[in-house]
Amino acid sequence: MTKMHIKLTVNGKAEELLAEPRELLIHVLRERLNLTGAHIGCETSHCGACTVEMNGKSVKSCTVFAAQANGAEITTIEGLGSPDALHVLQRSFREHHGLQCGFCTPGMITRAHRLLQENPAPTEDEVRFGMAGNLCRCTGYQNIVKSILAAASEINAAQEAAE
Amino acid sequence: MNDLSPSREERIANLKGLGCSRKRVEDVRFTQGKGNYVDDIKLPGMLQGDFVRSPYAHARVISVNKEAALALPGVIAVLTAEDLAPLNLHWMPTLAGDKQMVLADGKVLFQGQEVAFVVAEDRYIAADAVELVEVEYEELPVLTDPFAALESDVVLREDLEGQSAGAHGPRRHHNHIFLWEEGDKAATEQVLDSADVVAEEMIYYHRTHPCPLETCGAVASMDKVNGKLTLWGTFQAPHVVRTVASLLSGIEEHNIRVVSPDIGGGFGNKVGVYPGYVCSIVASIVTGRPVKWVEDRMENLMATAFARDYWMKGRIAATKEGKITGLWCHVTADHGAFDACADPTKFPAGFFHICTGSYDIPVAYVGVDGVYTNKAPGGVAYRCSFRVTEAAYFIERMVEVLAIELGMDAAELRRINFIRADQFPYHSALGWEYDSGDYHTAWDKALAAVDYAGLRREQAGRVEAFKRGETRKLLGIGLTHFTEIVGAGPVKNCDILGMGMFDSCEIRIHPTGSAIARLGTISQGQGHATTFAQILASEIGLPADSITIEEGDTDTAPYGLGTYGSRSTPVAGAAAAMVGRKIRAKAQMIAAWLLEVHEGDLDWDVDRFVVKGAPERFKTMKDIAYAAYNQAIPGLEPGLEAVSYYDPPNMTYPFGAYICVMEIDVDTGEHEIRQFYALDDCGTRINPMVIEGQVHGGLTEALAIAMGQEIAYDDIGNCKTATLMDFFIPTAWETPNYTTDFTETPSPHHPIGAKGVGESPNVGGVPAFSNAVHDAFRAFGLRHAHMPHDHWRIWKIANQLGLHG
CATH class of the missing domain: 3.30.365.10 (Aldehyde oxidase/xanthine dehydrogenase, molybdopterin binding domain)
Structure with a gap:
């Protein structure tokens, strides 16, 4: 199968690769770029374990072709924080027990990150609605919602203090 | 003179032991996307396996034609029951005393049943090859209702024909498996017949599925140079998988290493042994290369345990x-x-x-x-x-x-x-x-x-x-x-494939007062690395933060029956407490020697042994751990480690x-x-x-x-x-x-x-x-x-x- 030349920026780093037209973004991220944070849970866009950011939007990378990501800016969980400087959401999920098996967590946090860009001070209902594309089998969501609301408060408080 | 600060309360808090809402140690990795699940494993030369599955719920398999699939560049092998039969692996025993086809042997019995296993250079080629395998079926009458099945002339399990008894007693019909009874039927019926009030109802608890967010999968790697098979997989009971793999394959148990890496939820779905595991092992042995198999969601819901x-x-x-x-x-x-x-x-x-x-x-x-x-x-x-x-x-x-x-x-x-x-x-x-x-x-x-x-x-x-x-x-x-x-459960009446349902914990205290403990269980999100350390912390007086917990690698962890049925805390958690008490018993002997008193003159106090009546004279567990490695104590072996196998009484x-x-x-x-x-x-x-x-x-x-x-x-x-x-x-x-x-x-x-x-x-x-x-x-x-x-x-x-x- 003829391969396509694809350039994309992942977590701030320029990447170039040849991919089949049918190759999925999640496979490029996980198998070519060794970014295994985003997971595959259903391959039909339902579970959200594969959620990454593409050009400022949350996408389910199991149903995005690599070719569609040509020229795109991608952020994955690996790009959100570093071991020495965790993202507020990463800290908050731990603080509020917003995860158990960890399989949905990278998608959850990546989606929550975008949600808080879209709506920096969401209500509980808005968090629940905004996160409805990401399934979790372990937590029952209560502590995920708590983690996100707490992170939003912390970010907003920090911004107010800075202003 | 020893300093009596910090206070007892501060020392208890410092342990982060029982009763403490300790933050989970696992989360540091998981929140950064640094978990290591089976599909994250990537080995040099690794091949990908994928199944051809039956579209029919009941059919004879007339023929399987692999030619077109094998002709596709990048396809390494296509396995069928015929290929597995010489190894006697076309069927496998189930946990319930029955047997199950690994690959369709002459017929299929449910939609989604495994018919052939394709092995290819990558997942895309494998998926293409699955489409190219030509299977000819002859449809048979389908039984989906258990009441009708018990009346029907249609024989589902032809392999059991003529067997009037199974693993759990007599079978009264060819689609019957067992009748299992408990209690006093006659006395109960007598009470019902003479009762003031009797309520009667048929209550159906419908078929459902555990559906963990991570599906089941495995990576098998047969190293032909040293004769060792390593099998990573979504196993809630890795030690039992090793034993079963040894019994099925004939590879000696010490030459098999089973590893459960991080598991993305189990909920019972990852207790059993599935055809994908067996086929991955066989494919690795046949090809000499590592083989990965990870089912997709449809396969999980259709074919993996309901x-x-x-x-x-x-x-x-x-x-x-x-x-x-x-x-x-x-x-x-x-x-x-x-x-x-x-x-x-x-x-x-x-x-x-x-x-x-x-x-x-x-x-x-x-x-x-x-x-x-x-x-x-x-x-x-x-x-x-x-x-x-x-x-x-x-x-x-x-x-x-x-x-x-x-x-x-x-x-x-x-x-x-x-x-x-x-x-x-x-x-x-x-x-x-x-x-x-x-x-x-x-x-x-x-x-x-x-x-x-x-x-x-x-x-x-x-x-x-x-x-x-x-x-x-x-x-x-x-x-x-x-x-x-x-x-x-109690070994006297609980076993799985003959293995008693005890569990285990092994601990090594390091000279500087930290420790590693390993257990026979495996977390699938329950947070064992956090909570088992808390049990141990309270028992041995070292902070939970200084205790590493490991599970899931059969080469290093003691044998245990795994995690399901809420058994980790009752059984392995008990083993952790008991192993802590063994450590404390030896620590008491070391403390007695260091303090030049009789063992009986010491009291345990949170994280130390204290001389009775002389609270300023004590040795902390940290002191004792060091002494275990740097002092020649008469009558005592050096070191501080222990193992406990716990057989629960009830x-x-x-x-x-x-x-x-x-x-x-x-x-x-x-x-x-x-x-x-x-x-x-x-x-x-x-x-x-x-x-x-x-x-x-x-x-x-x-x-x-x-x-x-x-x-x-x-x-x-x-x-x-x-x-x-x-x-x-x-x-x-x-x-x-x-x-x-x-x-x-x-x-x-x-x-x-x-x-x-x-x-x-x-x-x-x-x-x-x-x-x-x-x-x-x-x-x-x-x-x-x-x-x-x-x-x-x-x-x-x-x-x-x-x-x-």
Whole structure:
């Protein structure tokens, strides 16, 4: 199968690769770029374990072709924080027990990150609605919602203090 | 002179031991996307396996033509039953004493059954090759109904023809697997015949699926140079997998290393051995390269172990005052095409005979008929200890039906029948010894917390308002008091494939006072790395933060039976406590030598041994650990390590009181959960934060099961629910907030009194949600309606009761 030349920026780093037209973004991220944070849970866009950011939007990378990501800016969980400087959401999920098996967590946090860009001070209902594309089998969501609301408060408080 | 600061309280806090809501150590990795799940494993030269699966539920396989697939560049092999037969691996034993085809041997028995295994350079080529394998089928009549299967001339399991007995006794029909009975049938029937009141009902606990977010998978790597096979996979019981792999393959057990890496949820789905594991191993041996197989979601839902599917016919007898006098139950259990239930060997219906529940019932009988049908095999304990969910649902529905029959309040009916606190240890009519409990206290606390009397008044007012045409919403109050049986189990009667169901913990204390401990269990999200360290911290006086916990690598961890059936805390948690006590016993000898006193002159105090009457003279565990490695102590070996294998004397019996308050829209069938109160008693509480998280998660799985989740088939055996579009998993939007609460009745036989909690919310949650639906319609004559209670089915209840005018 003829391969396509694809350039994309992942977590701030320029990447170039040849991919089949049918190759999925999640496979490029996980198998070519060794970014295994985003997971595959259903391959039909339902579970959200594969959620990454593409050009400022949350996408389910199991149903995005690599070719569609040509020229795109991608952020994955690996790009959100570093071991020495965790993202507020990463800290908050731990603080509020917003995860158990960890399989949905990278998608959850990546989606929550975008949600808080879209709506920096969401209500509980808005968090629940905004996160409805990401399934979790372990937590029952209560502590995920708590983690996100707490992170939003912390970010907003920090911004107010800075202003 | 030793410094007496920090204070005792500060030293206790510093340990982060029992009772502390310690933050989870696992989360540091998981929140950064640095978990290591099976599909994250990438080895040099690794191939990808994929299955050709049957589109038919029952058919003869006339031929399998691999030519076109093998001709595709990048395809390395296509395995069929014919290829596995010379190795005797075309069939494999199941955990339930039956056998199962690894690849279709002459016929297929359920839709999605594995027919051929394609091995290719990558997943895309493998998927292409699957399409190129040509299989010719001849359709056979399909049996999806277990009652019809027991009457039919159609023989599903031709391989068993002429075998009038199976692993669990006589088979009375060619589609019959076993009849398993417990209790006194004659005495129970006598009580039923002469009772004031008998309530009778058929209660179906529908087929569903654990559906962990991570599907099942494995990576097999046969190293032909040193003869070692390494198998990574989604295994809830890695040590048993090693033993089974050795017995099946003939590779000596020391040459097999099984590793469970991080597991993305299990819920019972990852207990069994699946054809994908076997085929990956064979493919690695054949090709000499590592082979990965990871099923997709459709494969997981269609073919990998289902749960439940119990038709439970019940009869419950009582006096006219409501005292229960007897319970009778017959189950028709649909096991699918092979009996692959994951139960302790001697219990073909698991611990279903806990079905007398929380009640003091003098006489009872239960019989379970296992039946073959053209559905996927399984029958695993989905967030459940071996059919305990079915049992709890059965009794909690039967009590509600009896309350209707008696015209009594269901909370009061429960109260007058509870086993009293002074009756423990309590011997149930079906043979269990309940270790401890205080049901009345829990029940009263729960009813008070929700203002039960006030809710009933509101409900009565709502019914009147509905009748006057002022509202179209009804109010349901769903009650449950469940008793679980977990922590399998005593080796004398619990084993899996002959392996006793003990568990283990091994610990090494390092010279500087930190430690590594390994256990025979494996976390799938339960947070073992956090909580087992807490048990050890309290026992050995070293901070939990200084104790690394490892599980899941059979080359390093001691043998154990794994994590399922809420057994990790009751069994491996007990082993952790016991191994800590061994360490402390040696530490005491070292401290005595260092302090130049007799061992008996020392007291243990949080993290140190103190000379009696001389509090300034002590040695901390940190001091002792160092001494163990740098002092020549007469009569003592150097070092400080120990191992403990714990064989529990009994199961543990967690219980709880759950109340669900639900609004139901009569015209749309939609529901809204207004309040859910969950009181759990899991004995000693190790980490309240983790317990609460487990309860939230288990309740949400219960919500799914009760309100919409099912594995459904059409008449010709097509699985209608094989994607997450059709198989209901609640999102954050549908899921309510829960209120958690507790009482604490320690287990008298467990070293720290802990009972296990992970499955309680699923066991108790399903009847609480379901009873709320039923209760909403009780005033209009509803007695029983089968789950799942999705909007359509609730609408139908309302319609059949004539509520749509």
